[in-house]
Amino acid sequence: MAAGDFESRWLPADVNAVWTRFLRVTHRLEHQIDRRLQEQHDLTLTQYEILVRLADTDEGAMRMSDLADRIVTAKSAVTYQVNKLSAKGLAERNKCDEDNRGIWVALTTAGSERLEKAAPCILSLVRELFLDAINCDQAAELDKLLGIWSDNLDERDRNSIPFVHEDLPAEAA
Amino acid sequence: MAAGDFESRWLPADVNAVWTRFLRVTHRLEHQIDRRLQEQHDLTLTQYEILVRLADTDEGAMRMSDLADRIVTAKSAVTYQVNKLSAKGLAERNKCDEDNRGIWVALTTAGSERLEKAAPCILSLVRELFLDAINCDQAAELDKLLGIWSDNLDERDRNSIPFVHEDLPAEAA
DNA sequence: TAGGATTCGTTCGAATTCGAACCAGCTGAA
DNA sequence: TTCAGCTGGTTCGAATTCGAACGAATCCTA
Numbered sequence: 001m002a003a004g005d006f007e008s009r010w011l012p013a014d015v016n017a018v019w020t021r022f023l024r025v026t027h028r029l030e031h032q033i034d035r036r037l038q039e040q041h042d043l044t045l046t047q048y049e050i051l052v053r054l055a056d057t058d059e060g061a062m063r064m065s066d067l068a069d070r071i072v073t074a075k076s077a078v079t080y081q082v083n084k085l086s087a088k089g090l091a092e093r094n095k096c097d098e099d100n101r102g103i104w105v106a107l108t109t110a111g112s113e114r115l116e117k118a119a120p121c122i123l124s125l126v127r128e129l130f131l132d133a134i135n136c137d138q139a140a141e142l143d144k145l146l147g148i149w150s151d152n153l154d155e156r157d158r159n160s161i162p163f164v165h166e167d168l169p170a171e172a173a
Numbered sequence: 174m175a176a177g178d179f180e181s182r183w184l185p186a187d188v189n190a191v192w193t194r195f196l197r198v199t200h201r202l203e204h205q206i207d208r209r210l211q212e213q214h215d216l217t218l219t220q221y222e223i224l225v226r227l228a229d230t231d232e233g234a235m236r237m238s239d240l241a242d243r244i245v246t247a248k249s250a251v252t253y254q255v256n257k258l259s260a261k262g263l264a265e266r267n268k269c270d271e272d273n274r275g276i277w278v279a280l281t282t283a284g285s286e287r288l289e290k291a292a293p294c295i296l297s298l299v300r301e302l303f304l305d306a307i308n309c310d311q312a313a314e315l316d317k318l319l320g321i322w323s324d325n326l327d328e329r330d331r332n333s334i335p336f337v338h339e340d341l342p343a344e345a346a
Numbered sequence: 347t348a349g350g351a352t353t354c355g356t357t358c359g360a361a362t363t364c365g366a367a368c369c370a371g372c373t374g375a376a
Numbered sequence: 377t378t379c380a381g382c383t384g385g386t387t388c389g390a391a392t393t394c395g396a397a398c399g400a401a402t403c404c405t406a
Binding site: 249276 | 354356
Binding site: 010012015016018019020021022023024025026027028029030031032049052070071072119120123126127128129130131133134138139141142143144145146148149150152153156 | 183185188189191192193194195196197198199200201202203204205222225243244245292293296299300301302303304306307311312314315316317318319321322323325326329
């Protein structure tokens with residue numbers, strides 16, 4: 001449209017293209033991993049994610065809310081999935097002494113074992129699809145990008161910015 | 174575990190960290206956009222995606238299957254969403270002369286208008302969260318990465334590679 | 347040109363996700 | 377101390393997604 005905004009902005013077509021491509025690639029990646037996980041380890045990607053999050057902690061346990069925050073889903077979805085995992089015997093819910101409302105979700109032995117079996121398989125798939133194809137510099141760059149986006153999102157959350165898109169700032173001739 | 178594979182491979186912890194971070198960031202990005210879209214334009218991200226895909230074609234129409242392929246969902250989900258859009262008057266289903274089984278999904282005038290209203294808003298949010306924060310070189314790099322991953326996935330699909338993770342190739346001492 | 351294999355799109359049921367409403371426990375200020 | 381407000385988690389109903397099964401149309405091959 002206007003012809004003077006080349007340095008800091010992208011042209012609409014470019015933005016659209018990159019974003020579209022980004023969405024498509026991420027979805028395809030997730031689908032591949034998810035499918036593999038279900039076929040070979042009877043786990044959903046979400047369930048696997050929960051197990052990984054739990055295993056990543058020092059205490060081997062996490063509060064429901066923190067879990068929800070980490071895996072980026074609604075609290076109710078976490079309740080649902082943790083129940084599922086608990087029914088499978090892979091995780092357990094323990095009451096929380098510091099706060100009687102709270103729940104500590106912990107990995108069971110079976111959960112650890114399942115994770116130990118699944119993780120190498122998944123990580124190798126992740127490597128193959130996602131990381132092996134790029135070199136060290138690119139990987140570093142990717143990591144930097146992820147950091148930037150993450151900070152960006154944090155900031156937005158912190159301020160809970162009320163996004164408004166001004167249609168036309170009423171100053172174009 | 175073994176200690177000799179440092180150059181082309183990542184350490185498990187790194188892979189895990191990058192992948193985790195990637196998943197989290199992409200989910201947060203999508204949620205932000207999705208929420209905005211629903212609040213301000215009464216559209217799901219999927220629905221918006223469909224409208225964009227349709228608008229991107231020369232004919233302003235697309236076959237159901239191609240749509241499913243583009244937005245990376247099951248065909249049944251496309252049926253569901255196109256029905257939804259059709260009920261809203263934003264898209265229409267036309268029969269296909271070349272193939273009597275087929276359906277051409279086309280944008281209606283209302284659909285174009287809705288998209289024209291929503292797109293700037295969404296693109297500006299995408300810019301803000303996703304692209305403005307990175308410089309031109311990084312953007313170019315990102316584009317390259319997306320290309321690599323995409324090709325990778327294409328290849329895998331083409332050969333429908335039967336993924337097997339050999340637990341230990343039985344040659345480590 | 348008949349018949350098996352594919353492909354196109356739909357339908358159905360199951361799984362998952364979300365948000366709103368809710369209850370119970372915690373916190374802070376009067 | 378008490379009461380209003382907040383926070384952690386669950387429940388419920390609605391929306392969405394998936395995959396399997398299906399019918400119809402097309403393609404391919406003999």
